[in-house]
Amino acid sequence: MPIPKIPPLPSHKTEQWSSPPQMFQDLSVAGILVTDKAGIVLSSQGFARKILRVKKGIPLEQALPQLWPKVKRTLQDLKRRQEESISIETEVNFLTWIEPIVYDSICDGIICFFIEHLKIPELLSQLSSFQDLTGVLNTIIDSSADGLWVSDSQGIIIRINPASERISDVKAEDIIGRSTQELIDLGIIKRSVFEEVINSKKVVSYLTQSANGRKFIATGTPVFDVSGDVVRVVVSERDVSEIDRLQRELEEQEAIKDEFRHKIAEMQQTNLSSQQVIAKSPCMVKALSQAIRVSNVDSSVLILGESGVGKGLFADLIHKNSRRAEKPIIKINCGAIPESLIEAELFGYEKGAFTGAQAQKPGHFEFADGGTLFLDEIAELPLSAQVKLLHFLEDGQITRVGGTTGRTVDVRVLAATHRNLEEMVENKSFRLDLYYRLNVIPIYVPSVRERKDCVLPLLRYYLDFYAEKVGCKRRLSLAATDALLSYKFPGNVRQLMNICERLVVMSETELVDLQDLPSDVFSSQKKQGRSSAVQLPENIALREAIEKVERSILKRSYAKHRNQYKMAALLGVTQATIARKLKKYGISKHVDYE
Incomplete structure (x- = not known):
């Protein structure tokens, strides 16, 4: 939407004095004089009336001839004057301010303020502090990232800051002095929050859009005087266009992340499908994700689960996704080898180690060098073999049965069992230290x-x-x-x-x-x-059949739970309904709220 062209403000301005400036009031202005354009006194207050004895209707030239030349020049050139100390037939000196009263570039009179000379240092001190404070406030307002508009009690704009110029794409000189209704008619603003605040005397906020398409939140706040009337309205504008842009960027980043997650999930699913693993339940997906994650390390893994759940398949999955995939995976069922031969099978033996040992033989650890050794049914491993397995897990060395020299092998150990090893540790049938060595990364395969x-x-x-x-x-x-x-x-x-x-x-x-x-x-x-199933006879009435089925359901539910609130939650009704139905069918003679 093109920004409307703003017509110039009228060339004339109205300036009127309704009361002395607040600074003068605080310093107890000694006196005030008001004259018309002919120099006739229209009003006199304070010292001007009581001490100087200036009365209404008297020419100023006659009442204060010392002051009249300065007033006369102000009536002619319409310039404000600040005169030095003037002594007017008293022992008190005054500092005088002379202000023209101008309407449509025509001077209608003069207003004079008289300040006691003794008050001048205090006035200058406060004036300096006032100027410093004004400078700080102006700096704060102009440096604010939020736009600020200020209007008087009539909705006339008296100030906007640079942020407002940027947000609304306007210039301060084109806005200040205009009414909010005029700005609406020009299309600069779409809604007058100023009038809403003035009428309601409350804070008003809403989301709007400027002519240049920027979205912003406008919040109007009233400023009250001591009598509770609204004298100013301050409207802050917070540009949310940048927030929208950042939000879109975040959404785009999230979309990219989601795409990456989807790709990773597809890769994992492809990998799992190649292993003939079916995972639809969350618990199974979690177990498979754990298996894929531990494939990249050489830590010992203890695979737990009931018989027949596929613990060997998990061992294959871990091995094939590890850096050892090119090396063999040797699988040993510890419960299928006689206890007297298990050590020889695992660690090998030397010639003459026992009767019938005619030659030396390497064990499964040596066969699995560089690869993986899967010890299924690890709970069936004898205590003597548990000791030697523990030594290997600690130093990576094995010793053949009948041998005296250790051999270093690079083997990753995967173990599996359907038994509760913690109970076996308590019963002293499985070593505690070996349990902790094997249980570095446990994976539970669900039934x-x-x-x-x-x-x-x-x-x-x-x-x-x-x-x-x-x-x-x-x-x-x-x-x-x-x-x-x-x-x-x-x-x-x-x-x-x-x-x-x-x-x-x-x-x-x-x-x-x-x-x-x-x-x-x-x-x-x-x-x-x-x-x-509820056995229903033939030709039964529908109402009777419904009641029979309902009674059967309530009877089974009550026998299982004995709690009306649990029954109500499971059956999707209220507790009051359950209580009424139980009473109707005579299922319970008491109300159970426990």
Whole structure:
């Protein structure tokens, strides 16, 4: 929007004296005289009337002939005069100010102020302080980053600061002296906060826009005199266009960050998909993120979780994403090796170390040199082997059974167990120091019942996987899907995989239905159906059926919770409704608020 052209202000200005300046009032002005343009006294106050005996209607030339020449010159040239000390037939000297009263460039009279000479030093001191204070205030106003407009009680602009000129793209000389209504008519401002403040005598704020398109917040504040009338209105303008620009930049930066996060998530998902890991539940996503993060370091990792959750898969994931990916990962099931042979298998042995040791043999630690050693079921490791494993974790050296010389190997140890090692430490069946060495970075792999969101994708993946191996197609019916989703899978992913393989092999049709499921899954579904379903006879009335179902739900909920507030929260009703329904169906004879 183009900024409107501002017409010039009228050439004449009005100047009138209604009372002496505040500085003069504070210094107790000795006297005041007012004359018309002919020099006739119109008013006399204070010492001018009492001591000088100047009366209304007397020519000033007659009353004060010493002062008349100076007043006469002021009437002619309209210049203000400050005269030196004048003694007027008293012992008191006066300093006189002579001010013309001008209207439309025509002098209508003169006003004279008389200040006692003894007050002059005080006046000059206060005048100097006043000038210093005025200079400081002017500097503060002009250096403010916020725009400031000041109007009088009639809405006439008497000052704006440089920030206001910049925000509104105007010049002070074009604004000062104009009324707010005139500025609205010219299109300089869209709303007169000055008039709103004057009328309401309250602070007024609103968001507006200048003619040059800048947005700013205008806040008008009234200034009151001692009688409570508004004498000034101060409007501050805060430019929010820069704030909007910064906000857009922040949003752009956030968008870039979100894009980077999305790319990283895609890369992680691609990486996980290559490992055949399905993660939909937040707990599983968290575990996989931890595994990827620890892949970049060589710290020992303890993988925890129930049997069949895929702890070995996590070990593979960590190894393949580490700097050791080009080296081997050796997997040992500590519970599958006889206790008498576990040390020899792990650390190797020398010739003649025991009966049948015809030659020396390196252990799995040496085979895994430069790579990773995964010790599954670490809780089954004998105490004697725990000591040697602890020594390796401390100094990186192993000693073969029957040997006397240590060997340094570069091996990262990953361990896993489904048992509670803390309880085993308390029972003295697992070393505390080894537990702390292995438990540097623990990762908990959730069970299938903890990752419900993953069950359906897992079922579909392994059903397709085994169907492709067999060379056929298989898909689950809705009933079979519901049964499998409600099954708890105590054997976790390993059991789920076995069930999928069985369904692919044993099903005679492409559609796998409820009767094709294993008996434990099918019986579990029927049991849940019997416990949750309400048996309704045929030809039952709708109202009676609703009440029967409602009573069954309330009865089960009350038996489980025994608390009306918990029941109300779970069933989505109020406590009063629960209390009324329980009484209606005779489920509870007392009101339980605990």
